[in-house]
Structures are given as structure tokens and as C-alpha cells.
Amino acid sequence: MNQPHVLILGGTTEARQLASLLSAEDARGGGPGGPPAPRAPGGSAPVPHRLRVTTSLAGRTANPAPLPGELRTGGFPDAGGLSRWLTEHRVAALVDATHPFAARISRHAARASARSGVPLLALRRPGWSAGPGDDWHVVGSPEQAAAVLPGLGRRAFLTVGRTGAAAFAHLDSVWFLIRTLEAPEPPVPPRAEVLLDRGPFTVEAERGLLQRYAIDVLVTKDSGGAATAAKLTAAREAGLPAVVIGRPPVPGGVTVTSSPQEAADWVRARTGRRCTGSA
Known part of the structure; x- marks a missing residue:
């Protein structure tokens, strides 16, 4: 058969x-x-x-x-x-x-x-949804995220995938912690540290990461799911703004x-x- x-x-x-x-x-x-x-x-x-x-x-x-x-x-x-x-x-x-x-x-x-x-x-x-206490800035693309970022912070936690960092490569006024599963494709921002890691991540670990690197703004895609959502909770607890790139239809x-x-x-x-x- x-x-x-x-x-x-x-x-x-x-x-x-x-x-x-x-x-x-x-x-x-x-x-x-x-x-x-x-x-x-x-x-x-x-x-x-x-x-x-x-x-x-x-x-x-x-x-x-x-x-x-x-x-x-x-x-x-x-x-x-x-x-x-x-x-x-x-x-x-x-x-x-x-x-x-x-x-x-x-x-x-x-x-x-x-x-x-x-x-x-x-x-x-x-997808993820903003809740009470969240300071989300929803944009339509990585390029739009790069445009609003300098007005929100100077030390960014960037979690947009290994191909997404290129949209931020021209920003020299912002320091980036770039977390990806594999090394990001060039170009990358001139002031950056790359952290290779795989979820799921806990709120406690994300909270410690934000503190250790003195992060003052989060940049992420609306990937959804529980494996990487803890960073949003940690950012909300710390009172940090989050630039959230909306997903394509x-x-x-x-x-x-x-x-x-x-x-x-x-x-x-x-x-x-x-x-x-x-x-």
C-alpha cells in the first residue's frame, strides 16, 4: 500500500x-x-x-x-x-x-x-502581546528598529537572528550584546559583543544578563513561543523599553x-x- x-x-x-x-x-x-x-x-x-x-x-x-x-x-x-x-x-x-x-x-x-x-x-x-508595565515600541522591520533605537538607549540587547544584525551595522553610538544561535552574518555593529546561546531561557538568567551588561534597551523580533519570552519579562521588571519587530503576514x-x-x-x-x- x-x-x-x-x-x-x-x-x-x-x-x-x-x-x-x-x-x-x-x-x-x-x-x-x-x-x-x-x-x-x-x-x-x-x-x-x-x-x-x-x-x-x-x-x-x-x-x-x-x-x-x-x-x-x-x-x-x-x-x-x-x-x-x-x-x-x-x-x-x-x-x-x-x-x-x-x-x-x-x-x-x-x-x-x-x-x-x-x-x-x-x-x-x-505572537507575543504587550502587558501591563511593558514599554513596547512596535516597528515593521529591522531597519525601522535601527532608526528608533538611538533615541531609546545606548546599550542594546539585540536578539533578531544571525542575519538581522546587519540592519544595525551603521550605528556607532550604541553598544550591542548580540545573542544568536550561530555567529551573525556580517556586517555587524562596530561596538558589539556576540553571545552564542540556545534557549529556552529563564527569567532569572535573563535578569542577570541585563544587569551584567548594563543593558538599557531590548531589541527583538516577535518570534512568539515560550523558549525566548523570558527576556521580555526581565525587561519589563527592569523598566526597560523594548523595540519589537512585528512579524510579516x-x-x-x-x-x-x-x-x-x-x-x-x-x-x-x-x-x-x-x-x-x-x-
């Missing part, structure tokens, strides 16, 4: 959770707690009906953690290449679970879905969910497979 093929455009915690949910489907049945699979003629062993799950990564992280299912690296340069891959590999469902700021691949996914006829779902973690006409389980259910509905379990 052919296995329905699902392609996950990954690189996020949510993508990993979805791959785990889909790959957890038991070959002997519909998944934990699900009904048993139909038996072959004569009552022999059950007919396997697991999903084939492929996660595609752009390849920007040197040593990604192992993923359930199959792994493809290198990304897709354009919508045409992704559309051809979907057709050639007989993909039944496409899930865009990339980073909320990966706007280009999200546009490619929407166009490739329209061209190939493969249904598309966007899986996005919820999901392409029009694309269904969006913030739940990996809902994404798994969506895949099930389009492949006729039960996809439940624990990620």
Missing part, C-alpha cells in the same frame, strides 16, 4: 512536534488509542498504513537535532522548484511550519501549493493554526490517516 507523503517545511519547535505526532502513528493501527488497522485477506498481519513524513530544512543550522521521519536539507530557491518537488515526490499535504519571519519560503509555499494543487497549512506559534488565502495537534488532524483529514499521539 502506498504511504501518503507529507512535506513539512521546518526549522521550528512546532515543526518538530508535528513530525513527532505524524511519525508516532503505529504501523499496526491508526495510532495510540486508535482503531486497529484493517487486516490483510485471510486474517494475516495488519496492512501497514503509516504516513511518509519528510521535513525540509534550509540548512542554515550546521548541526540540526535529529528529526522523526525523513530529512531534506537545502531549502527551495523558488516556488517553481518546490512545486516540482511536490509533484515528483507525490506529496499529499504540505505544512509550512517555518519561522514566523521566514516570509520568502512562506510565499514560495503558497505559490507552489496553488500551482501543484497540494493543500497547504501554515503552522505558526502565537501569512500569505493570503492560507489556513493558519497555532496547534501542532490541529495540524496533525488537518493532515489526517487530507490523507485519510489517523494522526494522534504525543509529541
Whole structure:
């Protein structure tokens, strides 16, 4: 029996959770707690009906953690290449679970879905929201963040990813603590220290970081999720302003969910497979 093929455009915690949910489907049945699979003629062993799950990564992280299912690296340069891959590999469902700021691949996914006829779902973690005591300055791009920053502080904690520091490279009046998973791509600000680290981060640790480096302003993207939200709490406690770069919109006409389980259910509905379990 052919296995329905699902392609996950990954690189996020949510993508990993979805791959785990889909790959957890038991070959002997519909998944934990699900009904048993139909038996072959004569009552022999059950007919396997697991999903084939492929996660595609752009390849920007040197040593990604192992993923359930199959792994493809290198990304897709354009919508045409992704559309051809979907057709050639007989993909039944496409899930865009990339980073909320990966706007280009999200546009490619929407166009490739329209061209190939493969249904598309966007899986996005919820964004952050300002609360009582927050001093947020919401902007639309890293360039806009760089424009307002000098009026807010002189020692900035910059957490905008390894490609985002370039927008601040012309600022010589601000000192930066740049935290990224891997070394930032040049150019970078002339007065800066780079801290390579991976979340999740605690409020206590973030509080200590702000104090140790005498930070007086935070600059971040609205990435959402709990792993890196502690810096916002620490900044609020310290009374520091935060420049928050708003996320780009999901392409029009694309269904969006913030739940990996809902994404798994969506895949099930389009492949006729039960996809439940624990990620």
C-alpha cells in the first residue's frame, strides 16, 4: 500500500512536534488509542498504513537535532522548484511550519501549493502581546528598529537572528550584546559583543544578563513561543523599553493554526490517516 507523503517545511519547535505526532502513528493501527488497522485477506498481519513524513530544512543550522521521519536539507530557491518537488515526490499535504519571519519560503509555499494543487497549512506559534508595565515600541522591520533605537538607549540587547544584525551595522553610538544561535552574518555593529546561546531561557538568567551588561534597551523580533519570552519579562521588571519587530503576514488565502495537534488532524483529514499521539 502506498504511504501518503507529507512535506513539512521546518526549522521550528512546532515543526518538530508535528513530525513527532505524524511519525508516532503505529504501523499496526491508526495510532495510540486508535482503531486497529484493517487486516490483510485471510486474517494475516495488519496492512501497514503509516504516513511518509519528510521535513525540509534550509540548512542554515550546521548541526540540526535529529528529526522523526525523513530529512531534506537545502531549502527551495523558488516556488517553481518546490512545486516540482511536490509533484515528483507525490506529496499529499504540505505544512509550512517555518519561522514566523521566514516570509520568502512562506510565499514560495503558497505559490507552489496553488500551482501543484497540494493543500497547504501554515503552522505558526502565537505572537507575543504587550502587558501591563511593558514599554513596547512596535516597528515593521529591522531597519525601522535601527532608526528608533538611538533615541531609546545606548546599550542594546539585540536578539533578531544571525542575519538581522546587519540592519544595525551603521550605528556607532550604541553598544550591542548580540545573542544568536550561530555567529551573525556580517556586517555587524562596530561596538558589539556576540553571545552564542540556545534557549529556552529563564527569567532569572535573563535578569542577570541585563544587569551584567548594563543593558538599557531590548531589541527583538516577535518570534512568539515560550523558549525566548523570558527576556521580555526581565525587561519589563527592569523598566526597560523594548523595540519589537512585528512579524510579516501569512500569505493570503492560507489556513493558519497555532496547534501542532490541529495540524496533525488537518493532515489526517487530507490523507485519510489517523494522526494522534504525543509529541
